[in-house]
Amino acid sequence: MATAETKLSMKLLIDTKAKKVLFAEVDKDFVDFLFHILSLPVGTVTRLLKEKGMNGCMQNIYQSVENLNDSHIQWKDIILEPKCPFKISSVPLLLNDAPTLTTFYNCPFPSSLCCDKFYGTDDSSALCPECNSEMAGRLTFVAPPGKVATGGFVKDVKYLVMDDLVVKPVSVISSITSFKEYFNVKDFGALHEEVVHFGKEEALKLLKLSFESRAVLTSLFVSSIKGSVKGEK
Numbered sequence: 001m002a003t004a005e006t007k008l009s010m011k012l013l014i015d016t017k018a019k020k021v022l023f024a025e026v027d028k029d030f031v032d033f034l035f036h037i038l039s040l041p042v043g044t045v046t047r048l049l050k051e052k053g054m055n056g057c058m059q060n061i062y063q064s065v066e067n068l069n070d071s072h073i074q075w076k077d078i079i080l081e082p083k084c085p086f087k088i089s090s091v092p093l094l095l096n097d098a099p100t101l102t103t104f105y106n107c108p109f110p111s112s113l114c115c116d117k118f119y120g121t122d123d124s125s126a127l128c129p130e131c132n133s134e135m136a137g138r139l140t141f142v143a144p145p146g147k148v149a150t151g152g153f154v155k156d157v158k159y160l161v162m163d164d165l166v167v168k169p170v171s172v173i174s175s176i177t178s179f180k181e182y183f184n185v186k187d188f189g190a191l192h193e194e195v196v197h198f199g200k201e202e203a204l205k206l207l208k209l210s211f212e213s214r215a216v217l218t219s220l221f222v223s224s225i226k227g228s229v230k231g232e233k
């Protein structure tokens with residue numbers, strides 16, 4: 001489980017002639033992080049990118065909701081701070097997005113004592129429609145058969161992430177032939193490996209770049225590329 005200080009490491013393959021990152025060789029945890037982004041509500045992404053500046057108008061929608069007072073709008077918190085229905089643990093949370101989890105509650109009295117209907121709520125101050133008790137019975141999430149809530153998303157150990165964030169299992173691009181075809185590399189001598197670290201700052205930049213660029217890793221690790229280019233001379 002990642003903490004606030006977590007930094008993931010990855011190995012970049014840099015083409016020093018073209019001055020770009022061809023791909024990063026990453027462990028499962030980075031791919032889990034990357035895929036986890038897709039599960040974030042747009043409201044969360046907008047909140048995360050508001051200060052970084054965001055293309056388009058989504059931040060205006062967000063700001064409009066923020067500006068409306070309670071006489072005009074209800075459920076504001078659901079829009080501005082969307083909650084996740086449950087937590088997949090083992091996914092590094094690098095986006096200050098330790099998701100506010102939805103906890104579900106029911107009437108604390110067994111159905112035989114209270115009612116024959118099952119009521120649920122995400123706010124324990126809600127009152128049971130049958131017996132008027134506070135619905136403070138906290139429910140525990142149970143994963144369905146074949147799935148575990150603690151294993152992250154992907155199952156393999158190593159992946160390649162391309163400059164444009166296409167993700168592939170390492171085995172797909174293992175031979176030199178497919179390597180040549182895939183990256184159009186003519187001068188293998190210009191290739192340079194560099195281990196870099198990826199933490200919260202990089203995570204937020206990646207999120208922003210993913211909406212704006214098709215050369216995300218190159219933009220993200222531009223200083224490592226410059227270092228490699230100098231090293232080659």
Ligand SMILES: [Zn+2]
Pocket residue numbers: 107108109114115128129130131132133
């Ligand atoms: Zn009840």
